[in-house]
Amino acid sequence: MPDAEKTRQCKQEEQQQQKEDEREGLIEFYSSYQELFQFFCSNTTIHGAIRLVCSKKNKMKTAFWSVLFFLTFGLMYWQFGILYREYFSYPVNLNLNLNSDRLTFPAVTLCTLNPYRYSAIRKKLDKLDQITHQTLLDLYDYNMSLARSDGSAPSTQTRSSRSLLHHVQRHPLRRQKRDNLPENSPSVDKNDWKIGFVLCSENNKDCFHQAYSSGVDAVREWYSFHYINILAQMPDAKDLDESDFENFIYACRFNEATCDKANYTHFHHPLYGNCYTFNDNSSSLWTSSLPGINNGLSLVVRTEQNDFIPLLSTVTGARVMVHDQNEPAFMDDGGFNVRPGIETSISMRKEMTVRLGGSYSDCTEDGSDVPVQNLYSSRYTEQVCIRSCFQLNMVERCGCAYYFYPLPTGAEYCDYTKHVAWGYCYYKLLAEFKADVLGCFHKCRKPCKMTEYQLSAGYSRWPSAVSEDWVFYMLSQQNKYNITSKRNGVAKVNIFYEEWNYKTNGESPAFTVVTLLSQLGNQWSLWFGSSVLSVMELAELILDFIAITFILALRWFRSRQQLSPPGPAPNSHDNTAFQDEAPGLSAPHRFTVEAVVTMLPSYNSLEPRRPSRDGEVGHE
Template sequence: AREEEEKKEGLIEFYDSFKDMFEFFCKNTTIHGTIRLVCSDSNRMKTAFWTLLLLASFGMLYWQFALMFSQYWAYPVVLTMSMHSEPKMFPAITICNLDPYRFELVSEHLVQLDRMAEESITFLYGINTSASLLHVNEKSIHVKDLSNIGNLSRSSFKLSQNFSLVRMSDRSNRSEKMHSETVGFRLCNATGGNCFYKTYSTGMDAILEWYRFHYMNIMSQLPVIINISDHEEQIEDMVYSCQYDGEPCRPSDYVHFHHPVFGSCYTFNSKGTDSFWTATKPGIPYGLSLILRAEQKDHIPLLSTVAGVKVMIHNHNQTPFLEHEGFDIRPGIATTIGIQQDEVNRLGGNYGKCTTDGSDVNVKLLYNNSYTLQACMHSWFQHIMVRKCGCGYYYYPLPPGAEYCDYNKQPAWGHCFYQLYNRLRNHHLNCFDQCPKPCRESLYKVSVGTAKWPSAKSQDWIRQALRHQNGYNSTSNRRDIAKVTIFYQQLNYQAVNESPLLSENLLLSSMGSQWSLWFGSSVLSVVEMFELLIDTLVLSLLFCYQRFRAKKTLKVAHTPTVPS
């Protein structure tokens, strides 16, 4: 009896058969339903029923496991929205006067271009626009220290006559009632073949694009690096009054730069590090209030047809792309712009493609500010432009060693550029694959209100005050000044965060719930299953070894003895 008790309490148990092992497991396991396989062994119908039921439960369990793992490996996300309220930094504000510099080096070519534009408009529509287009007597900006830049003589560049504007019938509309004309100019490759017309449905759009095309070729004659500080305008020439939170703006609050289309620009609070720009209260009195010069007499009429000032609200240390996100302030109007901030946080990694600071992006940024989607896409397009067309697009920075496009040097660059641009618009350049979104970014929603300013009753004394303080000498009625106020509507902001829909903890919890649903057991039951598998493997090896020994013994026993 003592030997039998020691046998039952042994650390390692060896069963006489698989049946004994299976009966022991069914009687002692914590998995529900298995004991029915043993208790009903005298009734084969019940045994078969419970066997099928357990197998079906196992099948449903692992089917659910497969669904959960397929969902987990799809890496879905869920958006959670939360509201926060705290003092925060005022955004960066960029304003431009829509009056680009007429550099002395290219001023004669710009005058020639104005004459060509006048002739083209006369040819197309039979109207004379010389009084409004020509700007022969305008002051030009002189670029200093050009002796080390090379041969930049004015006679080396000639405006091309190969891109004349023409009117064409739109053959796509076969109906006589829908008959229309298009206006455009012809572009060909380097061999003079594969030509196409860059056409527009309205002559206005065609003339503007034709003018910009020639304008880029003219401006490419300028040196790549120009010291704007040599001829930098004073901010008082554009901004008559500047106040933030009731305090006058300081010289350190803005930086100046020049844009080839939007002219002289100023960015307020560009770095976002000065506590002066911390917003502690919402409302119009606590925002940025500007009175701006919005004169039109110096505008290049075919480069910008908008009267007023260009304004853009953006994040700190970011390049403002006014052609995409800027909006216009009308002269003679007081514009109030209320802003509401949203913050977006993306997961990245397996859950989506995004970048923290752009260091892991394959595109080399051509802008010196922080990473943005627009900066990456413009840089990617410029790299492709230089590689495919042999020169760079004038409105974007250049990669090292490249030069801006000039149809005197690269006659077919326009043909190459417009084909690339069409591919960009049709999403064939894989820009979004190369340029992921930032993992964290702030977005600004704006609401705008306008009113005439100054009013008829107050315009006289306001003009006198501006004339006395800023040398304001205009006599027009509200056509050369504008007022804009930018403020936080409220300091609370909405944060949109991505989080995994099925994390590791939630996956394990769901698996445990499914296991409990189908078998009413726990993690220890899973250990019992592994123990059963190990016992089955050990018992199989033991039986195989016993059979091998038995065959070997039997073979030795039947070996005939050799008589001596």
């Protein structure tokens, strides 16, 4: 009877333990990688995974599907890499929008193309002219003084008496088939010579020839070099002898209304002379009422060249440039010339460009993030930044500023009476600037928003042969100025909008996050025919793999501790019933964490005793 009761009790305990083992816990981990992989392949929604475990008896099929599965996996992630590379290249779509509205008229700058001979520096310019005349006589046997219409006597100044530096000279090139010809031979072809001047460092240890293939270019550059030095000696040269508006502009009309002095601002350019900018006042800008030649700006300008500098300017007429408000007029970059005796009609089309900033394009909003100080009192443009960059490098390297650009704080303009070798430094720096050694073209980025004007010009004879007499007479009476050269003394310019339509070139992201996710989903569906939940199953597999690795590592660490030498024997106060057993004997095959309260074990020592046959108290 006692044995039967013990057997029944043991069976109940086994059944209870079996139920506890079969009961699912809150968190369950697998006992091995094989069990994890078997469960994943049997239950995942990823196509092809089941074929890795369903053919255990056919190893060839298992190997074939394993290679096919992982090859497909690799191809899919190769496509993923292409998509990510395209996304992080930040491509853009170009959007062209055509808008129609009344347009604000742009700013228009008009220059005389003739640097004025200031009375304050007339003596120095006369001296420079004499040296230039002698240079032309020495190089080309041309007496410019006799050729001038003013009938002045030729200069008798010789080369040895010159006080200016850097004389123009001829420098022979390496001859290939003319070695038998002497130097300075008049029979030498023009291509065997270059005209230029020598520039040396301050200690004269390093010199080079600033040479030109054309004598005209060499003489103009040499004359301009000394002309800049003369202007630099006059701190207020830009404000001296300002030409009157009426002496250059004979007539001005906008929208059939007469212009006045409030509609323009004046500045002087060292090479282009007196310049006038119309419609640059941001407080009262012009607006075209209608497109067409009668609703724009119409100017009649003087193009005579009395008392100007022929060695500095070799063209006649005027120079005009159309630009946006609050932008400096760089006449040598965007302007074009107006011919005398011709009516030039310029039609405009407005075009705006809006670029995406940030990672999509290397543009700047206002230039505040460009590492170049803006020396111009205007808003940021790429040309403003480039010229400011060159000027700052000029001051740093040469110790003085170039006269054509704004003067930085604390600097002074270059003058060879103070800075003897500034010409040598300038031309060296200019060569580095053009080769982008200074990094100005890299530092100066394009603005994210810019406005440009596409111009088309038409020309016609003005005034006509039958009307020129009365037109010139009326202009002379109106402006109290005698036009002696008639047709070569005036020109007419019309600037107007061709139409009110204007284009906006914008940018939009070509590959957004939504597009990226869509493309990734398409690739995943193509190669495995699954969805986002399949991706979550794959993520769960990775997390389970990490958890099993951690558990196995923890088990290995505990087993190493048990294999270490035992510590001191427990004393009588230690209860051996609570000593840890060997991990290898107590670790179950499946690790479960259950929210179940287990029953207390039964102890035989707590059962009631009865007397044995021999009269002793015993245990069942």
